Amino acid sequence: MRLFETRPGDDGLPGHERVLAVLALITGTLMAVVDTTMINLALPSIAQDLNVSASRVVWVTNLFQVTCAAFLLVFAAISELVTRRRLYLFGIGLFVLASIGSAFSTSLETLLVFRALQGLGAAATLSIGPSIYRSIFPSRLLGSALGLSALVVAGGYAAGPTLSGVILSFADWPWLFALNVPLGACALLFGFRALPRETPRQGSFDFLGAMLSISMLASFFLAMDALGHTAPPWQSGGWAMLSLTAGVGFVLRQKRAPFPLLPxxxxxxxxxxxxxxxxxxxxxxxxxxxxxxxxxxxxxxxxxxxxxxxxxxxxxxxxxxxxxxxxxxxxxxxxxxxxxxxxxxxxxxxxxxxxxxxxxxxxxxxxxxxxxxxxxxxxxxxxxxxxxxxxxxxxxxxxxxxxxxxxxxxxxxxxxxxxxxxxxxxxxxxxxxxxxxxxxxxxxxxxxxxxxxxxxxxxxxxxxxxx
The missing domain is CATH 1.20.1250.20 (MFS general substrate transporter like domains)
Known part of the structure; x- marks a missing residue:
């Protein structure tokens, strides 16, 4: 394939080393995307099994999304200090462990804790996925590599609901989470062997900027969720005001921080x-x-x-x-x-x-x-x-x-x-x-x-x- 050909002067990994590295990205991305679409269809079953209302069980999806959205910028910045390879493997490992915990959860509260941890794992991988493609492939093939990424994400969205329906037709909802274990194991194996190693950046981490970023994005998502579900105006307005305030503080902080979270x-x-x-x-x-x-x-x-x-x-x-x-x-x-x-x-x-x-x-x-x-x-x-x-x-x-x-x-x-x-x-x-x-x-x-x-x-x- 053209994606795995090596030419003189190519940056990125040699052609034969790209295969396993790409497989690590594909399996990790599929795990996160398919999980999101599968769980949406399982919410009625989860509500019935855990004896909770529909208004409460939606937080199985919402909490995952809020956590993932809030930490995207933070993990992108952390990757410079710990390297993208280590952060990606950490994210996959955390997602797999949280999936196991979700599968064995017997109460909504326990399930929500593990879903939040899943959101953290997804944020760690999704925040740096495209940049790893750039480190794997030469610049001349960057568009082709990102086209492959689009294919994987779209395939996950297309397959998730169907796969969920098939599994739920003969098994209970915990098996949806168990499916992440073999996918995650493959991603970890391929990643350990093939993801490129880097030199960490020297310098401090912008903790204040990270807190402001998390507050800004989490409250924005909650404001949009409240607006979309026609919550009282004070609720959506309050979250929106918090997001705006944190956003202004974030911008001001980035202008002054010696190592800004987002330059x-x-x-x-x-x-x-x-x-x-x-x-x-x-x-x-x-x-x-x-x-x-x-x-x-x-x-x-x-x-x-x-x-x-x-x-x-x-x-x-x-x-x-x-x-x-x-x-x-x-x-x-x-x-x-x-x-x-x-x-x-x-x-x-x-x-x-x-x-x-x-x-x-x-x-x-x-x-x-x-x-x-x-x-x-x-x-x-x-x-x-x-x-x-x-x-x-x-x-x-x-x-x-x-x-x-x-x-x-x-x-x-x-x-x-x-x-x-x-x-x-x-x-x-x-x-x-x-x-x-x-x-x-x-x-x-x-x-x-x-x-x-x-x-x-x-x-x-x-x-x-x-x-």
Whole structure:
């Protein structure tokens, strides 16, 4: 395969060493992504088995997400002190141990403790995953590598619900957590043998910045959750105010800290800032769509839950097919052109979904979802390449943390917007139009960086030519 070919002058690992390193990343990512989607389907079974209400059992999912989101930036910074290899292996090990604890939990309180630990383990791996791809593969294959990453994530999202349904049809919910043990063992084995070793950075750790970052992101997620579930205004407003206050303190701290958690100088690079903006707005649209479409298909159009599950399948499947191709193309042509084209297709998909009515059949829903998936698959790997390649390699951990945080924040905001819109009495189709608008804003940011990306591409091509 082209990804594992070695050429003279390549940075990263030699071709034969990339295979096990990539397997470590793939198994670790699949474990975290599949676990998230599987557990959502098991919540009713967990509530019944542990004798708790639906309003309480949702924290099995919420606590995992809050913990993971809150620690993404923190772990990205910690990786510079302990190395990405050690942090990744720690995250996998913690996730596996917490999965075992979750499987043996006999009360909701115990399960929540282990789910929080799972969130910590997931944050440790997801915060630095993209940056490890950059250390494994040569710069000329960065887009192809990130396309592979997109394929793995999309595959996990597509397989999770189906795998959960199959397991729950003949076994109890603890077996969903037990599935993480063999996956985690493989990830640890491959990681110990193949992940690149690094020299830790010397210097102190920004503990105050870490506390402010955790407060900012956790309270933001809780504010979005309260808004999406139509909690009292004082509750969502209070969390939002805490997030804003912590955010201001975080920015001020980063300007003064000798070793900042997130060096704000990275945002002086316009290619990076515009790519981050594009990503955040696009993920708002994706998060919004995944919730809105559940209501649209079941409540408005009368599809069964099984039909709805099938209708969602084309989106991640299209990303699996298109993402690796888009990543490979991004190594050869202007990535912003690919991303902008993908966003145009995604907008078209949103508009097509917003126009569905009671006459729309299953096939009509399938091609609309496939169009969105093709657009998102064409957008994401090239845009991720722009984020990762726009800054020096020594900033990879910071970029990876920002990339993961942007995705999580964007999706959370999208979910909250759907809840707020539906609570205000807006029709479901109106929220899909809102998704089209946020994606249109993402397209504007993508187009704005096109000349910068073209200049960088020409410089890269010039530097790769032999003298």
């Amino acid at each position: 704000l100088v990275v945002f002086q690079e316009r290619r990076f800032t515009l790519a981050v903006s594009t990503s955040g707005l696009a993920f708002v649209g994706q998060g919004l769509a995944f919730v809105a479409l559940s209501f649209l298909y079941q409540q408005e159009l009368g599809f069964s839950p099984l039909q709805t599950a099938w209708l969602f399948t084309p989106w991640p499947l299209a990303i699996m097919l298109v993402g690796p191709i888009a990543g490979r193309l991004a190594d050869r042509i202007n990535p912003s052109v690919l991303s902008s084209t993908g966003l145009l297709l995604l907008i078209a998909g949103f508009v097509a979904l917003a126009l569905v009515d009671e006459t729309t059949g299953v096939l009509g829903g399938l091609w609309r979802m496939a169009l969105c998936g093709v657009g998102f698959g064409l957008f994401q790997p090239p845009n991720n390449r722009e984020m990762m390649a726009s800054l020096p390699a020594e900033r990879s951990a910071n970029v990876s943390g920002v990339m993961s945080t942007t995705r999580t924040v964007g999706q959370s905001l999208g979910v909250a917007l759907v809840g707020a819109a539906l609570a205000a009495g807006s029709p479901v189709q109106a929220t899909l139009w809102l998704g089209a608008v946020t994606t249109l804003l993402a397209l504007g940011a993508s187009l704005a960086r096109m000349p910068l990306a073209r200049r960088a591409m020409l410089e890269r091509q010039a530097s790769s030519r032999p003298d």
